[in-house]
Amino acid sequence: MAIVTLAAAKAQLNISASDTAADVELQTYIDAATAAVEEQLGQVVEQRTVVDQLDFAGSARSFLLRSVPAVSLTSLTSLDGLQSWDVGSMHVDGESGLVTLLSGSSVTGSVLAAYQAGMAAVPANYRLAGLIIIQHLWETQRGTMGVQLGGDADNYVAGRGFAIPRRAIELLGPQLPGVA
Known part of the structure; x- marks a missing residue:
């Protein structure tokens, strides 16, 4: 069980379920989003x-x-x-x-x-965070994000890189304490 299904990712990206041209690429994004969520949480999500x-x-x-x-x-x-x-x-x-x-x-x-x-059931906020990450990666690959300069539109947390938008991190909540 991945954090989200291929069908859910397609729905988030407004891709028809019958369009299979990008399925392999989307599965790569799903796998990457699952790993990013698990790293952020410090827990295994996908059983x-x-x-x-x-x-x-x-x-x-x-x-x-x-x-x-x-x-x-x-x-x-x-x-x-x-x-x-x-x-x-x-x-x-x-x-x-x-x-x-x-x-x-x-x-x-x-x-x-x-x-x-892994988790028996993925909480809704973790699934939504995964979908946000997938959409972000999809849009950056295709150049559809638009340029945001300055102001309150900053979507990224300093020191966290570019792959996980702030809104996804906020959905995941604070990272669990653990052994470094």
């Missing part, structure tokens, strides 16, 4: 499988997954593939990504954690 390599100097009974929200832990295996842990005996806190072993042996060494991350 997908993520694999983290985690390295433990000692043994651990709990650890953090890198991408949140975490939906479910699929597997936990040692990097060499010789050891695996029963993910059914682990509790995953989806919002924080904290995995706690409820029973069984502690996790040690280098492991690969495979899990599903």
